[in-house]
Amino acid sequence: xxxRQLGRSGLKVPALSFGTGTFGGTNEFFRKWGETDVKEASRxxxxxxxxxxxxxxxxxxxxxxxxxxxxxKALKGKRDKALISTKATFAMGDGPNDQGxxxxxxxxxxxxxxxxxxxxxxxxxxMHGFDSITPVEETLSALHTLVQSGKxxxxxxxxxxxxxxxxxxxxxxxxxxxxxxAYQGYYSLIGRDYEWELMPLGLDQGLxxxxxxxxxxxxLTGKIKRGQPLPQGRxxxxxxxxxxxxxxxYLYTVVDALEAVAGETRKTVSQIALxxxxxxxxxxxxxxxxxxxxxxxxxxxxxxxxxxREQAAKLDDASxxxxxxxxxxxxxxxxxxxKPIKW
Numbered sequence: 001x002x003x004r005q006l007g008r009s010g011l012k013v014p015a016l017s018f019g020t021g022t023f024g025g026t027n028e029f030f031r032k033w034g035e036t037d038v039k040e041a042s043r044x045x046x047x048x049x050x051x052x053x054x055x056x057x058x059x060x061x062x063x064x065x066x067x068x069x070x071x072x073k074a075l076k077g078k079r080d081k082a083l084i085s086t087k088a089t090f091a092m093g094d095g096p097n098d099q100g101x102x103x104x105x106x107x108x109x110x111x112x113x114x115x116x117x118x119x120x121x122x123x124x125x126x127m128h129g130f131d132s133i134t135p136v137e138e139t140l141s142a143l144h145t146l147v148q149s150g151k152x153x154x155x156x157x158x159x160x161x162x163x164x165x166x167x168x169x170x171x172x173x174x175x176x177x178x179x180x181x182a183y184q185g186y187y188s189l190i191g192r193d194y195e196w197e198l199m200p201l202g203l204d205q206g207l208x209x210x211x212x213x214x215x216x217x218x219x220l221t222g223k224i225k226r227g228q229p230l231p232q233g234r235x236x237x238x239x240x241x242x243x244x245x246x247x248x249x250y251l252y253t254v255v256d257a258l259e260a261v262a263g264e265t266r267k268t269v270s271q272i273a274l275x276x277x278x279x280x281x282x283x284x285x286x287x288x289x290x291x292x293x294x295x296x297x298x299x300x301x302x303x304x305x306x307x308x309r310e311q312a313a314k315l316d317d318a319s320x321x322x323x324x325x326x327x328x329x330x331x332x333x334x335x336x337x338x339k340p341i342k343w
Contacts, residue, residue: 016299024036036070054082056071085184086126089131140168156181161197187283188211190216191244208282209283211286211287219255265307265311
């Protein structure tokens, strides 16, 4: 397993981490993702650790805390060998202070996550989304307190816009507060918006990317193909709810390119899609998920090899979309705005 530096920090993480969105399935939304119980979770975690994947990602809102509880039980006796990231911000109750990134909610949320996980510290604590109501200074001050207390080792942000992240970094620098070292965001061959602003920000400010939904809500597994009915699985059961819409023709064009490269490399479509991401600037880690051992083992096969320049170019060309303003304008002046990747 390859290990990479997590942003501008001293923490080294495996190129792949295991996401627990499929753990629990205790409500209608997350039931479409999966219903992994403690026994199956323990088996999946054993497979991960045998492969060198010792990083496990969760969130308090995943099945309203059940995913954290299952992860904590599955890691019993192995916590000293594992890294855990979890998240807070979204609603965990009906009260006015049961959501957001206020000092009140974050301290309560962190304590609750620690209890559910059965641990005394969280390795990477993410703000799950941007809270535009709470002052950024309050959020970062609360996180700094959690870091100083030893309950949190590193902090990160997720689903922030570029200016949200930059404002937070500037406040940390101004007041000497703990700094976000990682950004957890959506990035895939059918979702490349991250490249327009967040990737240059990550390069400039040392934010390492943890990719979530690297297979585009399960659309890049090789099961969805041109001219064939939608197969049984997460997408058909409504598991793409909450994700961006993807034009069918665009999806099929990307899948066609993936299948062509898969034929050349004797790898699976999903392995090709994951490996492509590992070659991109700022990517420190990819969060993979799995409902069962077969899916997990297949995803683990995405590391240890590289696409050729020609194969990567084929995927780039098939998945490229015109960016929004002002990025298309900036691209015309590449002598003063050099790109981290070929557009």
